[in-house]
Amino acid sequence: MAARDTERAQQQIDEIEALSSIYGDDWCVVDEDEKIYCIKISDCLDQPKWTLCLQVILPPGYPTAEPPIYQLNAPWLRGQDYTDLANSLEEIYVQNLGESILYLWVEKIREVLVEKAQSSDPELDIKKTTEEVDEGDGDDFLLDYEPIQEDQMKMLNCMTSESQKDEELPPIHHGNPITDRRSTFQAHLAPVVTTRQVKRVLEKLYENKKIASATHNIYAYRIYCEDKQTFLQDCEDDGETAAGGRLLHLMQILNVHNVLVVVSRWYGGILLGPDRFKHINNCARNVLVE
Numbered sequence: 001m002a003a004r005d006t007e008r009a010q011q012q013i014d015e016i017e018a019l020s021s022i023y024g025d026d027w028c029v030v031d032e033d034e035k036i037y038c039i040k041i042s043d044c045l046d047q048p049k050w051t052l053c054l055q056v057i058l059p060p061g062y063p064t065a066e067p068p069i070y071q072l073n074a075p076w077l078r079g080q081d082y083t084d085l086a087n088s089l090e091e092i093y094v095q096n097l098g099e100s101i102l103y104l105w106v107e108k109i110r111e112v113l114v115e116k117a118q119s120s121d122p123e124l125d126i127k128k129t130t131e132e133v134d135e136g137d138g139d140d141f142l143l144d145y146e147p148i149q150e151d152q153m154k155m156l157n158c159m160t161s162e163s164q165k166d167e168e169l170p171p172i173h174h175g176n177p178i179t180d181r182r183s184t185f186q187a188h189l190a191p192v193v194t195t196r197q198v199k200r201v202l203e204k205l206y207e208n209k210k211i212a213s214a215t216h217n218i219y220a221y222r223i224y225c226e227d228k229q230t231f232l233q234d235c236e237d238d239g240e241t242a243a244g245g246r247l248l249h250l251m252q253i254l255n256v257h258n259v260l261v262v263v264s265r266w267y268g269g270i271l272l273g274p275d276r277f278k279h280i281n282n283c284a285r286n287v288l289v290e
Contacts, residue, residue, distance in 0.1 A: 182268020
């Protein structure tokens with residue numbers, strides 16, 4: 001038994017080394033100890049129309065006795081598209097039982113993306129759905145703000161005057177990560193005084209491939225407008241239902257202003273239920289206190 005476990009572990013190491021060398025910067029180690037990895041897959045390198053992040057967890061029995069635990073993350077991937085792709089991956093696993101299959105999975109996903117690129121244009125304003133749903137999640141935080149209805153970047157673009165000068169990128173602080181049952185949460189904070197700066201900080205964060213590969217990037221900001229003596233504030237769930245509203249509520253309770261807080265969550269394959277909101281708020285509170 002021990003010899004078999006050692007052989008599986010070596011097979012995993014060999015496969016990871018190979019994939020890392022093949023895919024370079026598109027390959028990301030989320031958690032080495034828990035064997036959580038993410039790869040960014042696009043239909044082409046130059047000007048990709050369709051992009052998807054494949055997150056995998058390699059259990060001890062992989063590849064000979066257990067399949068990888070996986071999650072497909074893309075704003076457009078839902079319904080029948082998700083089902084068809086998931087079925088294709090399951091079929092590849094069944095056809096190659098006992099073998100390393102991650103490369104086959106990645107190339108199958110790329111094949112699907114290429115087909116989509118050839119047959120249609122990217123759809124706009126489709127948002128990710130949450131991977132966990134609790135009934136009544138949003139009922140206990142009714143805030144005095146209008147939730148974002150459109151794509152976050154488009155909304156911020158509209159709020160920014162074209163004639164406005166490009167403002168300096170504020171410093172970004174990263175909090176300590178919190179890990180629970182393979183899910184990892186990390187907060188990022190930046191001082192902001194305009195929505196232009198909010199947009200710039202979000203763009204800068206998304207340049208980091210690990211942050212870009214997160215299952216959810218939840219954010220909220222509060223900007224105090226002295227001339228009107230009012231707050232300009234908003235939030236984004238990024239698919240984690242009610243999380244943005246809870247984060248903004250926390251910022252209101254702590255009476256913070258002129259700040260943007262982003263909380264990244266990398267989902268580890270185990271549902272956390274209400275505990276996920278506790279972790280989101282705790283890491284946000286910690287970075288605010290720091």
